[in-house]
Amino acid sequence: MKKFINKPENYVDEMIKGILYAHPNKLKCVNNDLKCLTRAYEVREGKVGIATGGGSGHLPLFLGYVGEGLIDGASVGNVFASPSAAQMYEVTKEIDEGRGVLYLYGNYTGDIMNFDMAAEMADMDGIRVTSVVGNDDVASSKKGEENKRRGIAGLVFAYKTAGAYAEEGADLDEVTRIAQKTVDNTRTMGVALSPCVIPEIGKNTFSIGEDEMEIGMGIHGEHGINRGKLLEADEVVNVMMEHIFNDYEYKREDEVVVLINGLGSTPLDELYIVYRRVYEILQEKGIKIHRKYIGEFATSMEMAGMSISLLKLDEELKRLIDAPCASPFFMQK
């Protein structure tokens, strides 16, 4: 295990301490719990709150999207482990401005159970909570069973649109509607080349041959749909895009946002080689790229791999995607 760490059991706390040292005007922790994080600045009175949460090891996911025009709080667990319901509840109380809180997070059993419990606790306090669960990973379940799919990098689109809408002053039902529409309009396919190491375990999360890749693997190393020889970049992209096109209807003249997400150790160079091919394919199909994000948005520590996400836009999603936002990890003018 080659990492810059001290005691593995302190990995998450020390990482968050570093983040709080670096961004004290943007992020703070609640009740001295380093794993309960909220915005450190004031927002307009009555703004709908948005909370997320999930395991550590995915930076900038989850806490990295707490920021202006984005979300308001995040509870984070140990590496790849859900935070507790109590932590989610603390974040909820802190960010509620009287108009309710949307829970917006990925489709994982532990997170769902804990967010549902936190919602009940908030309800007893008179805080109205709604939930939208990201399930963009096309590879994780077949068409028609979208509710069984994992949430991966595409969740970032929903932070962006729901966050911008809350910033505009929309009420909880409206913010929830936009988050759900964004999730419904998002499709992601991933591919993994190498595993990562959870600090407290100290071993690779999975093994994979020196010349192999796994298409559709999840960001915790969940099984994908095909393990095979590593292909050339363009062939990999062709296969991934075909899965996305088979899953969702895109027509000529449609406008999309493209997210090319590196899982950790894949260089930016390669993400642009991938984007190049995605661009060509969309050009051929007459689909317009309205905006693109290329970089690391949802990682798995030092895993090598990447994912391609498409968000199909309509006029209101386009306006919300284009709105400015600013977190220490994600800024748009």
Next chain:
Amino acid sequence: MKKFINKPENYVDEMIKGILYAHPNKLKCVNNDLKCLTRAYEVREGKVGIATGGGSGHLPLFLGYVGEGLIDGASVGNVFASPSAAQMYEVTKEIDEGRGVLYLYGNYTGDIMNFDMAAEMADMDGIRVTSVVGNDDVASSKKGEENKRRGIAGLVFAYKTAGAYAEEGADLDEVTRIAQKTVDNTRTMGVALSPCVIPEIGKNTFSIGEDEMEIGMGIHGEHGINRGKLLEADEVVNVMMEHIFNDYEYKREDEVVVLINGLGSTPLDELYIVYRRVYEILQEKGIKIHRKYIGEFATSMEMAGMSISLLKLDEELKRLIDAPCASPFFMQK
């Protein structure tokens, strides 16, 4: 070699094509040469131009710093190889607005030779050129022999300050003075944990044991000052900071910019663990962190490792560091 690439010989061109597809309003190539890149937008009449250049494989270095409030053009070579003098000259002609061009690049033999030749070619065209060479890497030569030191991530500070000053309307001599002062006030120490693979070669750039690190290694795998057992993160940072403090005078109340730069595959989590320790050390010494940058600014593809850079500020450097800037890879409000 586990990479998302097509033919290795097309690696750089395909990467740059992806970048140009993604950012057509920001970057363009000159004379249809994908390796001669300049800003694609207009600047104020008479703005001093700033050009850089160097090998590929270091994204966002070099072309990623072409942007508003930053630099105007970059010529890039193959992976770890200098661009040609002719390419540098093409960039120079394209970005000159009649008030001259500063060459601002890292201290590597091939780059120096080619930039000097390009300056002569520009001179024959009546374009005045000055040069400032980044040499921030403390590990690469002893104190008193700073001119023998390699330029690494600290060069980004000089893009930022010189770029902001040119944007303000400063003349070539003044922009050159600020670039040189920034270089003079910058110190960097790096550490490497693993090699990378140059696509056209297909083999690791160096070998290093499973439990080893090399302090002071360069971003092309140049020898450092100590290879030894991988220490805990805080110990690694202590050693690196000691080298920096031994090399440059910092006093209580001094203000610095801190740059924690990941070399490629080191997760953001670890960079924040490192920042945490750097913050504590500077706190103990009474040195104030005016601004910090934490992420990937000068990489070596998928190399694992990181560097710590400090820029000592005075009032004018502070103003220039704080100015807004915007490239597709580096934005500051």
